[in-house]
Amino acid sequence: MRQGVAALRQTILVFFLYQTLLDVRAMNIPVKSSKLRIPDVSNSFRMPLTETVEVISPLHLSNYPSCVPPLTSSPGDVVLYIPGFDCTLVSPFMQFPELSSAFKASVYGIKISPDDRTTLSTLSSVVGNYIMELLECDDVTGLYLIGESFGSLLLLSLLGSLFPSPHSSKLKGVTLVNPATSYHRSLLKSTLDFLLSTPSWCYPILLPLTLPLFVDKFQIPSLALIVSSQYLPSTLLKPEREAYMGRVAMGLGSMLEYMGKDTMRWRANQWLDKADSVKFTGIEGLKFLLVSGSEDRALPSTEECKRLEKELKGEGNEVVRHLVLGSGHGGTMGSRVNIAQVMKGAFEGEGEKGVVWGEPEGIAMGMVGRKELREDMRKGMPPWRYFDAEVYKEYR
Numbered sequence: 001m002r003q004g005v006a007a008l009r010q011t012i013l014v015f016f017l018y019q020t021l022l023d024v025r026a027m028n029i030p031v032k033s034s035k036l037r038i039p040d041v042s043n044s045f046r047m048p049l050t051e052t053v054e055v056i057s058p059l060h061l062s063n064y065p066s067c068v069p070p071l072t073s074s075p076g077d078v079v080l081y082i083p084g085f086d087c088t089l090v091s092p093f094m095q096f097p098e099l100s101s102a103f104k105a106s107v108y109g110i111k112i113s114p115d116d117r118t119t120l121s122t123l124s125s126v127v128g129n130y131i132m133e134l135l136e137c138d139d140v141t142g143l144y145l146i147g148e149s150f151g152s153l154l155l156l157s158l159l160g161s162l163f164p165s166p167h168s169s170k171l172k173g174v175t176l177v178n179p180a181t182s183y184h185r186s187l188l189k190s191t192l193d194f195l196l197s198t199p200s201w202c203y204p205i206l207l208p209l210t211l212p213l214f215v216d217k218f219q220i221p222s223l224a225l226i227v228s229s230q231y232l233p234s235t236l237l238k239p240e241r242e243a244y245m246g247r248v249a250m251g252l253g254s255m256l257e258y259m260g261k262d263t264m265r266w267r268a269n270q271w272l273d274k275a276d277s278v279k280f281t282g283i284e285g286l287k288f289l290l291v292s293g294s295e296d297r298a299l300p301s302t303e304e305c306k307r308l309e310k311e312l313k314g315e316g317n318e319v320v321r322h323l324v325l326g327s328g329h330g331g332t333m334g335s336r337v338n339i340a341q342v343m344k345g346a347f348e349g350e351g352e353k354g355v356v357w358g359e360p361e362g363i364a365m366g367m368v369g370r371k372e373l374r375e376d377m378r379k380g381m382p383p384w385r386y387f388d389a390e391v392y393k394e395y396r
Contacts, residue, residue: 036137037130039108040070041395049126052116055080055108058089058096064244065393066097068106077105077142077172078134082127082151085180085267087112090255091148092333093248095340098235102340103144110151114257117266120157120274128158135167142172144343148333149299152179153275160282168285173347175289175339178296178332182304183275187297188213192272196265203261213298216328221363222335229380231367233335242381243391250383284316289346291339293327301329320346326365336366 038055039047045057059067068076079099083089089109100107110127112118118126134140147155155174163171183189191213195206225231226245236245248255259267290308292301302323309319324337333339370378386392 036071036133036139038071038106045395049110049130050118052113052118053123053126054111055130056089056111057107058093058109059100059107059244060395062244062248063392063394064097065240065391066101067393067395068100068104071106071137071139075139075141077103077144078140079103079105079107079144079146080131080134081107081109082145082147082154083110083112084149084151084178085272086256086259087114087116088255088257090252091330092146092339094233094235094245094335095333095338097238097241097244098338098340099343102344105142105144114259115263117263117270120154120271123271124154124158124161127154128162131158132162132165132167135162135165135170140170143170144173144175144347145171146175146177146339147179148177149329150180150271152176153181153183153271153278156181156278156280156283157274159286160279163282163284163286171286173287173289173343175291175343175346176305176308177291177339178293178299178301178329179290179304179308180272180299181275181278181308182299182301183272185304186299188299189268189272192264192268196261196268200261203264214328214330216293216295216326216331218326218336218363218365219328219331219334222367225364225367226335229370231364231369232373232377233367235335235338235340237368237373237377239377239381240391242377243386243388246381246383246386247392250386280311280315283312286317287347288312288317288319289343290319290321291324291332291337291342292322293324293329293332295326296329296332298329301332322346338366 037047037049039045039057039060041060045060046054047056048054057067071078081089081092084091089111096107099105112123131143131145134143145155147153155176156179159174191210195203195210198206222231226233232242233245236242288308290305292305294302296302305321309321312319322342324332327334327336370380
């Protein structure tokens with residue numbers, strides 16, 4: 001009789017374990033691997049987490065010659081960027097080279113397919129599991145997390161479940177840029193509600209009309225200064241970085257992916273509408289940098305950073321707030337800031353300190369005039385030089 005009961009218990013246990021495995025696969029969450037998974041030459045610098053979510057190494061993919069050696073050959077720090085609602089790595093591309101050199105770190109980014117409809121809870125599990133992989137790996141000496149807009153919401157939704165952890169000390173800082181936790185109080189919400197209520201044939205026509213929410217008055221004029229070879233962003237003051245900027249600019253058409261109306265509606269309902277449910281329970285003892293664009297029209301980001309500062313400090317976290325003067329939602333990680341120096345000021349006491357007020361310094365804020373550079377950089381680099389050996393490297 002006892003043997004029969006034991007056999008029945010064993011059968012039930014095996015059944016539930018099998019069912020759990022099926023559920024995990026159905027949610028598209030990978031079973032955790034004991035080996036660190038990184039985007040390296042073995043997977044063409046694109047490492048899938050699920051069928052629609054991947055980790056990429058943007059500097060390697062752009063053939064930037066001064067990439068930090070891969071973790072497999074030398075232990076080091078990692079900077080992991082979590083994107084906004086568009087799920088691309090376009091917004092901060094000017095910051096990647098300086099982030100890599102300032103922290104001597106491998107720079108990775110989470111990229112999500114434009115037709116992905118993973119729920120927020122499942123996406124939190126996928127990204128959270130990968131963050132824990134990085135923290136638990138002996139080859140990773142430190143981790144910096146950056147979440148922009150929706151990426152900030154995603155990070156706040158998962159951090160509480162990861163800590164406390166014996167590896168907490170490896171997390172050197174969390175940067176939240178224009179956090180979308182303010183979505184329910186935003187002009188973006190009312191705009192999307194209207195856009196998604198229109199007939200399907202109107203959607204592609206009206207979609208470009210949302211651009212004023214994301215583009216500030218300085219972005220196009222400052223871009224003109226760069227294109228006309230009068231100025232360079234302060235993060236790109238080397239020939240190899242100028243060539244990197246040129247190559248990325250040439251490929252922007254393929255990086256900016258169209259999001260259909262059904263996916264837009266699904267993400268607004270399943271991702272952004274969950275903003276009010278994000279809690280800070282369990283998020284304690286961490287260092288936060290809260291960054292907002294002073295001219296953000298999509299979200300009330302500056303007010304939200306003030307609220308988050310109070311909430312996070314109340315949970316026992318260190319918080320620094322920084323205002324990027326004159327920047328809108330889409331330009332906060334652009335040419336008007338050196339985010340690596342702001343992060344070093346917040347997390348290491350070096351570089352820039354947090355700025356919370358002031359007036360924009362004009363179109364060229366955050367940039368350097370060509371006349372002030374060394375002689376070989378006073379003229380713009382012609383496109384055919386973007387692929388010269390000294391500024392371009394093929395990784396094989």
